[in-house]
Amino acid sequence: DAKTTQPPSMDCAEGRAANLPCNHSTISGNEYVYWYRQIHSQGPQYIIHGLKNNETNEMASLIITEDRKSSTLILPHATLRDTAVYYCIVSSDSWGKLQFGAGTQVVVTP
Amino acid sequence: DAGVTQSPTHLIKTRGQQVTLRCSPKSGHDTVSWYQQALGQGPQFIFQYYEEEERQRGNFPDRFSGHQFPNYSSELNVNALLLGDSALYLCASSLASRVYSNQPQHFGDGTRLSIL
Numbered sequence: 757d758a759k760t761t762q763p764p765s766m767d768c769a770e771g772r773a774a775n776l777p778c779n780h781s782t783i784s785g786n787e788y789v790y791w792y793r794q795i796h797s798q799g800p801q802y803i804i805h806g807l808k809n810n811e812t813n814e815m816a817s818l819i820i821t822e823d824r825k826s827s828t829l830i831l832p833h834a835t836l837r838d839t840a841v842y843y844c845i846v847s848s849d850s851w852g853k854l855q856f857g858a859g860t861q862v863v864v865t866p
Numbered sequence: 867d868a869g870v871t872q873s874p875t876h877l878i879k880t881r882g883q884q885v886t887l888r889c890s891p892k893s894g895h896d897t898v899s900w901y902q903q904a905l906g907q908g909p910q911f912i913f914q915y916y917e918e919e920e921r922q923r924g925n926f927p928d929r930f931s932g933h934q935f936p937n938y939s940s941e942l943n944v945n946a947l948l949l950g951d952s953a954l955y956l957c958a959s960s961l962a963s964r965v966y967s968n969q970p971q972h973f974g975d976g977t978r979l980s981i982l
Contacts (some may be wrong), residue, residue, distance in 0.1 A: 802972065
């Protein structure tokens with residue numbers, strides 16, 4: 757599975773949009789991009805995933821570039837409860853091994 | 867609809883002891899994966915069980931073993947505990963099905979294991 761690169765940390769003001777980048781330049785054609793987040797002392801929580809097209813659900817939007825070498829997770833209106841470590845993962849086997857990196861620590865401030 | 871449940875939530879052991887951690891998957895899921903998360907790091911894949919067999923395994927020694935029961939629940943066993951085994955152990959469940967391919971895994975909140 758391809759590896760990903762994320763910034764180690766980001767700050768975001770409450771109520772503003774948070775844009776979290778992820779680079780996955782070696783992604784293969786059959787690999788999906790998954791985003792999870794982990795709030796302190798909890799297990800990872802699934803946010804969203806996509807293959808080629810942009811995706812949106814009640815939590816976030818996922819924008820994948822046309823060449824699929826990078827993506828951006830958008831939290832449209834960040835709240836204090838969105839403070840967490842966000843992990844970007846690429847995998848062709850969603851029910852198999854997930855390869856986590858260090859993720860991005862997002863801190864939402866009032 | 868119960869999510870993934872793990873027990874116990876916290877555990878303290880001493881070096882050389884053995885430990886068993888338990889996981890019940892989300893209702894409707896048939897596959898269980900185990901991860902180890904050291905402080906300040908992302909989760910690392912230990913192994914996965916499907917149809918009561920180990921399907922995949924990460925880079926962990928044989929001291930780490932597991933089991934899956936007919937009701938899909940699972941246990942993680944660690945023998946000869948080392949100080950370095952102190953970590954949060956996470957269980958994730960999923961459904962192994964071509965129809966539901968690429969559906970996400972669901973995680974429990976983990977067992978915090980401390981080795982003294």
